[in-house]
Amino acid sequence: MRIYKVGGAVRDRLLGKPVTDIDWVVVGATTEEMLSKGFRPVGADFPVFLHPKSGEEYALARTERKSGRGYGGFTFHASPEVTLEEDLIRRDLTINAMAEDDQQNLTDPYHGQRDLEARLLRHVSPAFAEDPLRVLRVARFAARYASLGFTVAPETLELMRQLSESGELEALTPERSWKEISRALMEDQPQVFVEVLRACDALKVLMPEVNALFGVPQPPAHHPEIDTGAHTLSVLQQAAIHKQPLTVRWACLLHDLGKGLTPEEEWPQHIAHEFKGLKLIKAVNERFKVPRDCQELALLVGEYHTHGHRALELKPSTLLELLQSFDVYRRPQRFEEFITACEMDARGRKGLEERSYPQADYLRGAAIAARSVAVQPLLEKGFKGPELGEAIKRERLKALKMYKAASS
Structure with a gap:
C-alpha cells in the first residue's frame, strides 16, 4: 500500500x-x-x-x-x-x-509542473472530453488563477468547444452546474469564468440570455463601454473587487438581461428593459435551481436597479413603494444587498469605477426613516386591521417626505 x-x-x-x-x-x-x-x-x-x-x-x-x-x-x-x-x-x-x-x-x-510554470490550463488526455462538467471546471480555474497569468491552452479550448457543440452540456444536472457556477462567481476574477465559457461557445448553451448581451450597444453618455456584455462583466468584476457575497454577484450577472430583448431598431435605448428581463431572470434561476436568496435578489435588482440609480429624484410615494417591495421592515439585509448591487452596476462603467454613489447612503437613510415610524401610538389610537396598515403607510410617507426635504 x-x-x-x-x-x-x-x-x-x-x-x-x-x-x-x-x-x-x-x-x-x-x-x-x-x-x-x-x-x-x-x-x-x-x-x-x-x-x-x-x-x-x-x-x-x-x-x-x-x-x-x-x-x-x-x-x-x-x-x-x-x-x-x-x-x-x-x-x-x-x-x-x-x-x-x-x-x-x-x-x-503529464508535465503539470511545466504547465504551472508556463501558466497554462491544459487537459491531461483526450478523455477530458468525456465529462461535460470539465468545461465549467476549467473556466472556474481560469477565473481563480487569472491574476497569476494563467490562460486556457488553445487545444483545450478547442476540446471545450467540441463539448459545447456536442449536446453533452445539456446532460449536466442543475445541481452540478450550479455548484461550479456559484464557486466560480466567488473567485477573485469571476468575469474570466464568463469570458472563457463564451470563448468555447458554452455560454450560449448554458446561459443564452447572458450571451445575447454581447454586441448590444447602450447609450455612450451613460455607458462609455457601450457593449452591454462588456458592462455586465465589469459589474461582476466590481462585485468581486468589493468582496460582495454570492447573492449580489448573481444579481450583478443577470441585472441587464432585458437589454438582450431590445429590437435593433431601438438601440441604443432600452425602454422598460427592467420588466422585460424578469422572465429571463426567472428562466435562468429555474434552469440551475438557484437558491432562493439568490433568485429573489436577482429578480428585485433586475426590476428596480434603475430606481436605485434615480433614488435622489424619486417621489416619496415611489420611494415608499420601493421600500415596501423589499420588505425592509423585516428583511433589511436584502435591501442593503440591493443597494450594493446598484452601486456595483454604477461602478461597472468604463472610467467611472471610482465615482461616488450618493444614492447608496440616501437609500439607507430612507429605509431608516421609514422604519422609525412607531406602530404602538397608532394602536393606542384604535387603529386595527386594514386601517392600521393604511395608517402606518401614511406615517411612513410623511416620514419620507420630511427625509427628502431635509436631504435637499
Missing part, C-alpha cells in the same frame, strides 16, 4: 498558495485492507474512505470508462493493480494530475 497526496494540494503548494483541502490516493490496496485499518467507507459509486483520525478522504487508485451521457455516465474500476499514472491520467488538467509522497517527491507523468 502506497499513499500519495494528489490534485489541488500539490498544485497549490507548488504555486505557493495556501493548501486547504487535501486529497489522497491509495495505490496497491483493497477495500478489505482499508477497512481493516479503520477507514470508514463513503460513496456508493467508487471506493472512497474517511481516515479514522483526520477524517480526510482517501480514494483507491482507479480507472474510469465512459458508459453514458453526462457527468454520471462513467464506470469505475479500482483494484491493487491500478497504477498511480493510470489514476492520474483520468484527471482533468495537467496541473491537477500531479502526486507527491510523504517525502514530497513529485510524480508528474
Whole structure:
C-alpha cells in the first residue's frame, strides 16, 4: 500500500498558495485492507474512505470508462493493480494530475509542473472530453488563477468547444452546474469564468440570455463601454473587487438581461428593459435551481436597479413603494444587498469605477426613516386591521417626505 497526496494540494503548494483541502490516493490496496485499518467507507459509486483520525478522504487508485451521457455516465474500476499514472491520467488538467509522497517527491507523468510554470490550463488526455462538467471546471480555474497569468491552452479550448457543440452540456444536472457556477462567481476574477465559457461557445448553451448581451450597444453618455456584455462583466468584476457575497454577484450577472430583448431598431435605448428581463431572470434561476436568496435578489435588482440609480429624484410615494417591495421592515439585509448591487452596476462603467454613489447612503437613510415610524401610538389610537396598515403607510410617507426635504 502506497499513499500519495494528489490534485489541488500539490498544485497549490507548488504555486505557493495556501493548501486547504487535501486529497489522497491509495495505490496497491483493497477495500478489505482499508477497512481493516479503520477507514470508514463513503460513496456508493467508487471506493472512497474517511481516515479514522483526520477524517480526510482517501480514494483507491482507479480507472474510469465512459458508459453514458453526462457527468454520471462513467464506470469505475479500482483494484491493487491500478497504477498511480493510470489514476492520474483520468484527471482533468495537467496541473491537477500531479502526486507527491510523504517525502514530497513529485510524480508528474503529464508535465503539470511545466504547465504551472508556463501558466497554462491544459487537459491531461483526450478523455477530458468525456465529462461535460470539465468545461465549467476549467473556466472556474481560469477565473481563480487569472491574476497569476494563467490562460486556457488553445487545444483545450478547442476540446471545450467540441463539448459545447456536442449536446453533452445539456446532460449536466442543475445541481452540478450550479455548484461550479456559484464557486466560480466567488473567485477573485469571476468575469474570466464568463469570458472563457463564451470563448468555447458554452455560454450560449448554458446561459443564452447572458450571451445575447454581447454586441448590444447602450447609450455612450451613460455607458462609455457601450457593449452591454462588456458592462455586465465589469459589474461582476466590481462585485468581486468589493468582496460582495454570492447573492449580489448573481444579481450583478443577470441585472441587464432585458437589454438582450431590445429590437435593433431601438438601440441604443432600452425602454422598460427592467420588466422585460424578469422572465429571463426567472428562466435562468429555474434552469440551475438557484437558491432562493439568490433568485429573489436577482429578480428585485433586475426590476428596480434603475430606481436605485434615480433614488435622489424619486417621489416619496415611489420611494415608499420601493421600500415596501423589499420588505425592509423585516428583511433589511436584502435591501442593503440591493443597494450594493446598484452601486456595483454604477461602478461597472468604463472610467467611472471610482465615482461616488450618493444614492447608496440616501437609500439607507430612507429605509431608516421609514422604519422609525412607531406602530404602538397608532394602536393606542384604535387603529386595527386594514386601517392600521393604511395608517402606518401614511406615517411612513410623511416620514419620507420630511427625509427628502431635509436631504435637499
